Amino acid sequence: MAVCEIWDVKGRLDHPIDYAKNPVKTANPDYTDSDLQAMGDVMKYATNGDKTERQFFVTGINCDPTTARDEMMITKAQFQDESEIVCYHAFQSFKHGEVTPEQAHEVGVKLAEKMWGDRFQAIVATHLNTDCLHNHFVVNAISFMDGKHYHDNKKNLRLLRQRSDELCREYELSVIEHPSGRKKPYALCQAEKNGLPCRDNVARQAVDEAISKSFTLKDFDRQLAEMGYRINYNPNRKYWTIICKGWQRPKRLYKLGEDYTNERIIERIRENSYVVKFTAFAEPQKQVKVYRVKGSLKKAKKIGGLRGLYLHYCYKLGILPKGKKQNYARLHYLLKDDLMKMDAIASETKLLCRRHIDTAEQLLEYKGSLETEIQELTEQRKGLYSQSRKLSGEDGEAVKARISEITGRLKTIRKEVRLCEGIEARSDAIKEKINVVRADEKKEKRKEQMKDEYRRRSGRTNRSNELGGI
Numbered sequence: 001m002a003v004c005e006i007w008d009v010k011g012r013l014d015h016p017i018d019y020a021k022n023p024v025k026t027a028n029p030d031y032t033d034s035d036l037q038a039m040g041d042v043m044k045y046a047t048n049g050d051k052t053e054r055q056f057f058v059t060g061i062n063c064d065p066t067t068a069r070d071e072m073m074i075t076k077a078q079f080q081d082e083s084e085i086v087c088y089h090a091f092q093s094f095k096h097g098e099v100t101p102e103q104a105h106e107v108g109v110k111l112a113e114k115m116w117g118d119r120f121q122a123i124v125a126t127h128l129n130t131d132c133l134h135n136h137f138v139v140n141a142i143s144f145m146d147g148k149h150y151h152d153n154k155k156n157l158r159l160l161r162q163r164s165d166e167l168c169r170e171y172e173l174s175v176i177e178h179p180s181g182r183k184k185p186y187a188l189c190q191a192e193k194n195g196l197p198c199r200d201n202v203a204r205q206a207v208d209e210a211i212s213k214s215f216t217l218k219d220f221d222r223q224l225a226e227m228g229y230r231i232n233y234n235p236n237r238k239y240w241t242i243i244c245k246g247w248q249r250p251k252r253l254y255k256l257g258e259d260y261t262n263e264r265i266i267e268r269i270r271e272n273s274y275v276v277k278f279t280a281f282a283e284p285q286k287q288v289k290v291y292r293v294k295g296s297l298k299k300a301k302k303i304g305g306l307r308g309l310y311l312h313y314c315y316k317l318g319i320l321p322k323g324k325k326q327n328y329a330r331l332h333y334l335l336k337d338d339l340m341k342m343d344a345i346a347s348e349t350k351l352l353c354r355r356h357i358d359t360a361e362q363l364l365e366y367k368g369s370l371e372t373e374i375q376e377l378t379e380q381r382k383g384l385y386s387q388s389r390k391l392s393g394e395d396g397e398a399v400k401a402r403i404s405e406i407t408g409r410l411k412t413i414r415k416e417v418r419l420c421e422g423i424e425a426r427s428d429a430i431k432e433k434i435n436v437v438r439a440d441e442k443k444e445k446r447k448e449q450m451k452d453e454y455r456r457r458s459g460r461t462n463r464s465n466e467l468g469g470i
Contacts, residue, residue: 004161005091008141008152014069020089020125020136021058021065057105057126061112062144068123072140075121079147087141088152092164093134098173101128107167108135114163120144120150175422188340197328203229203242204256206329211268222267227329233262240265245333269297303465305358310349312396313430316437319346332440334433344422360424367420370413377413381406 105126189279212222241250318326
């Protein structure tokens with residue numbers, strides 16, 4: 001099952017080439033760390049005809065891997081190419097455990113030769129640093145034959161995938177016969193892979209909970225409505241859809257997984273009718289220790305300002321308290337939008353609490369001090385760079401160590417500056433969201449009170465009329 005994609009690269013040509021040829025990712029596991037020396041030594045093995053004896057899985061098509069960048073730049077200069085796109089970066093990923101590094105690289109080289117071998121210079125590098133072996137291709141944007149540009153359009157992408165599938169069948173590898181359509185954004189794929197709460201995960205959680213509490217489709221519809229979702233299960237529709245308040249368009253349920261097709265949902269709901277649950281009449285009560293504390297919390301100073309705002313928002317999102325299981329499906333729809341930003345919000349909260357920042361003025365003052373420190377350290381590092389060129393030996397090593405120390409400090413400071421900028425941009429939006437959430441919660445509370453009052457009154461028996469009628 002090989003997956004292919006390609007995109008254009010603007011800017012510098014050496015960046016994608018260096019990434020593709022990264023020796024840490026392309027190293028043959030049969031070689032030891034002592035073999036991983038200079039890149040020049042590495043690439044001597046790249047053109048070795050015996051693939052199984054390669055030190056690194058890197059091959060050049062119409063160019064030498066060791067001088068690929070220079071050769072591609074010469075081609076550009078020859079045809080006076082000054083276009084914004086310098087090259088194209090493509091990849092081909094294989095199913096986990098299906099191919100060996102040698103097979104993956106061989107398939108990648110054949111694919112590059114079929115796609116670009118007659119007119120373009122390319123680098124093929126097989127990366128072994130992930131669960132799924134994958135090939136990277138760096139292709140010069142213009143042809144060495146006539147100087148014409150390669151076009152990254154739908155037709156060429158289909159051709160790339162078609163030829164990749166042909167090679168996979170030739171090597172008896174699995175092929176995706178019916179692609180699912182548009183690919184997911186990278187951030188969403190990573191969130192799902194790491195089990196973080198994202199729109200699809202939360203929707204699955206809501207559907208699972210609704211199914212577990214339903215015996216009919218009407219029950220299912222009602223349970224989802226309580227969590228802020230609307231489902232369209234019209235029998236005339238081929239695919240059922242779900243939409244949450246705040247979404248711009250509905251989502252087909254079958255795209256959530258095999259357990260969320262129309263037939264499977266009906267089957268799961270029917271299974272509930274045959275389930276008999278046995279519970280104890282009275283569960284044993286756990287003994288709770290009671291601690292008496294002198295004093296009162298009435299006079300305790302509450303945390304307000306930006307700190308209080310962020311801490312309250314973290315509580316609403318379920319970041320606080322730690323270790324508490326959060327039912328994201330029942331969150332307010334405005335809060336669901338920020339579930340994938342939980343890490344950033346948590347980092348901003350830690351900064352506010354660590355620096356005791358409560359007002360916008362304090363935030364700007366702290367940010368200004370960081371920017372001043374950045375300027376001072378940058379100037380200091382410039383001077384050290386000039387010194388390092390003149391010094392050698394122990395003095396030179398001491399200067400380099402100081403440069404490394406300043407670089408580390410600059411990295412930390414810049415990260416905190418970005419957090420300050422995030423707080424500036426996010427704080428007003430958080431205030432508005434919390435106000436809307438509070439207003440909606442009050443409405444829901446009033447509705448529940450009215451329902452309870454209606455039930456109480458409708459269930460009350462008029463005793464005087466009963467006695468009067470006797």
